[in-house]
Amino acid sequence: MVISFLPTLLFPPPSSLFVTAMSILSCLSLAHSGYMETKGKHIQYSKFFNVANSKKPTKDQEIKLASRNGMLLLYTPAFLVGLVSFVAFRGQDLRLLMVVSALTIHFFKRVIEVLLVHKYSGYMALEAAIPITLSYTISTATMIYAQYLSEAYVEPLVDLKYVGATLFLIGITGNFYHHWILSNLRKKGDKEYKIPNGGLFNLVICPHYLFEILEFIGIACISQTMYSVSFTIGTICYLMGRSLATREWYVLKFGEKFNKDVKALIPYIF
Template identity: 35%
Template sequence: MNLITFPALTDAVIYTYGFYIFLSVFVFKLESSGTFNLPYSKFAKGQGVSPKVGMFIIYFLPILAYLYTWNSSDNPKLFYQWITLLAFVIHFGKRCLEVLFLHKFSGRIGMLGVFFITIAYSNIGLVTGSLHNHTPESLANQIPVWWTILGAVIFLIGQTGNLYHHILLTKLRSGNEKEYKIPNQGLFQKLVCPHYFFELVSWLGFAILSTYIDSFFILIIMTAYLSGRSNRTREWYLEKLPGFPSERKRILPGVY
């Protein structure tokens, strides 16, 4: 039975995973403290490119990166390869569609943000795609059906919850209105960033579908980044929006 796949612990692998842990702590401290927040959304500096263009690039290029690994492998495409491809494309394809047809943007996105986030997400596409598409048939066949079903269900819950709360945010603004308002529906009654919470639920589902420990490290990095950003977002709301409920947690119901 194969639930989580670990590589041989060579020096290179140990250094890589050590870097992942360092990166998680580093990005959490940068974002949560406000020392450096990636310049998009409410933390945009007023300069850069159209957020619709910038965000579409951010979410579309990782799909191309993943598809590159799909075409570079001669391994037979099993159900495992198809389900992981589908999950990755759904995750980033959904975000592309949201950028084009759902989100209402209030400012521009800094080129530094476009560059760093595109590199990070595209690297995720290359790393996970390479692992999935070069997985031997013997290893893929060891994954229990129930584990795959669990991953798919968690992934879809995350995607649905994330989309729902994005829709709630969009409904706060009418026409070309750019003013921030306090959201009070859905899990916004309990959390500052429930859309971040459900994004992490999606990454957990993807990691389970993947089975590779690398995907769980990606989940850890994303948790650190979004937790830090949710903390800074909470502070921003408390500073800028009078009457914002201070009892709301940041990203994890009842905990943080």
């Protein structure tokens, strides 16, 4: 019954074997990464990884980047893919333009946050940054390419692109606002972690992830392709796992100072 309802909401899957394979791989790999976060195996640019490995000796030949430069490396290529797509797919339909715009704005915001908002106190291993960079870049290019291929098909019966644009704008605004709160927790030169408050932080420890999920749900609604939905499902699974790991980290670090009523991701629920 669910499968028969999909043509109402989604474009048919394209004939591209690459896009089909990426739809499966993106969803499964992101969901697996979220599961591994709950098991304590964190992505190597997170504060959890740095804390857990702060006493371990570093490899003599490991190339390290300043955290700011590492984060720029993560997001800039995907942002450039978005910019190039405006030229490569010039004159295409409104839905494709909206998808390209949303992805480009998403990564432009991240670059601006790296340069002007976030505060840094460590380093990032180049060998950890490269696969993350490739993941962001390839997924962005694939989502745009899948959208381009969808133009050959009849539009879904239910048009969600304007609903998606609204969700995207709410998500990106809320995400930026809570990143700003996190940035202002520490003054210049202060390297101590603090319990965040303000915004939705009094209800969940990761409201920035909640709004990022809204961003990608918005992009999936704009796009209405199988790849965008698969990628969004994987992203939700990953951020759920990461939010659980974040809450556990705060509980272990701050003990009784941490309000146990604060949930991980969804107020009062999760």
